[in-house]
Amino acid sequence: MLAYLIRRLTAVVVMLLVVTLVTFGIFYVIPKLTGSDPAAMFIGKQADPGAIEGVREKLGLGDPILVQFWNFISGIFVGRDYTGGGSSFHCDAPCFGYSFRTEQEIWPVLTERLPVTLSLAVGACVLWVIVGVTTGIISALKRGTAIDRTAMTIALAGVSLPIYFTALLSLAIFRTQLGWFDAEYVDIAQDPLGWFSGLVLPWVTLAFLYAAMYARLTRATMLEVLGEDYIRTARAKGLSEPVVVGKHALRSTMTPILTILGMDLGALVGGAILTETAFSLPGLGQAAVKAIGDFDLPLILGVTLIAAAAVVLANLVVDILYSVIDPRVRLS
Numbered sequence: 001m002l003a004y005l006i007r008r009l010t011a012v013v014v015m016l017l018v019v020t021l022v023t024f025g026i027f028y029v030i031p032k033l034t035g036s037d038p039a040a041m042f043i044g045k046q047a048d049p050g051a052i053e054g055v056r057e058k059l060g061l062g063d064p065i066l067v068q069f070w071n072f073i074s075g076i077f078v079g080r081d082y083t084g085g086g087s088s089f090h091c092d093a094p095c096f097g098y099s100f101r102t103e104q105e106i107w108p109v110l111t112e113r114l115p116v117t118l119s120l121a122v123g124a125c126v127l128w129v130i131v132g133v134t135t136g137i138i139s140a141l142k143r144g145t146a147i148d149r150t151a152m153t154i155a156l157a158g159v160s161l162p163i164y165f166t167a168l169l170s171l172a173i174f175r176t177q178l179g180w181f182d183a184e185y186v187d188i189a190q191d192p193l194g195w196f197s198g199l200v201l202p203w204v205t206l207a208f209l210y211a212a213m214y215a216r217l218t219r220a221t222m223l224e225v226l227g228e229d230y231i232r233t234a235r236a237k238g239l240s241e242p243v244v245v246g247k248h249a250l251r252s253t254m255t256p257i258l259t260i261l262g263m264d265l266g267a268l269v270g271g272a273i274l275t276e277t278a279f280s281l282p283g284l285g286q287a288a289v290k291a292i293g294d295f296d297l298p299l300i301l302g303v304t305l306i307a308a309a310a311v312v313l314a315n316l317v318v319d320i321l322y323s324v325i326d327p328r329v330r331l332s
Helices: 002-033 038-043 049-058 065-078 106-141 146-160 163-177 192-226 229-236 243-271 271-278 283-294 297-325
Strands: 080-084 087-091
Touching: 002 065, 002 297, 038 049, 065 080, 080 146, 106 146, 106 192, 106 243, 106 271, 106 283, 106 297, 146 192, 163 192, 163 271, 192 243, 192 271, 229 243, 271 283, 283 297
Parallel strands: none
Antiparallel strands: 080 087
């Protein structure tokens, strides 16, 4: 087990380095190849050449690309000193650079918005796993009945309806007409009840989409598992139906569920863009949309790296949980 963890953690580090190299190249090398100047983006279109050169010197944008990449990587772990242009300043670790638009450090911006995205992603995840998996199991056990057809019809609607449509519809009914929920996100430390009230609609909206997909996947997998020989053997031994379903069938069913759960939750930590935009939640997704509109390369790079790290780490946790959920999996 320890050897497996060491190998997986080593693979995680290598993967994150590769992702960092690729994203850094996309945001800093490709613009140069296409004739764009990051220094001009930082200071604005109307700046004179002298000011642009000063920014290029201060941010190290004139250094060779490998030197820039090394400075970026080392800045994440030990911080970074910016000198040139008649001024010098230090960016504390982890340093992801400075915003081209606000000239603020990127890391504090990310840490300010990350709790909002985590609150949305984790809350919706709990909701869609409980509802989706439970619905899928019931549909599989009641195959061909009115319950099964109704549940799968609702699931099909959940998968088909665009999330911005369900978001705007829920806002119009439950917030504007009925006034049941708060309109703004509130920090949980300041007002736990207000935090919950402000996130109920985003949770339900996001969970409706994912719960529908998980219900369909759970039903299909459960039907396949219920036809296996070991399930028939368990029933032949006289085991009760709850034991057969809960102890034997469900454990095998959860393996593909865990696989997509790691991908989905990791991706949402990088920002649920449509949901955050529709509900005006100040999370990473909203920050990414604004950064793309402003062509703020350092902020886009920071959000991308956070999302990549979340996906890689979530899949590491899923791989470890496989041995707990499915006894057929053996870690070597």
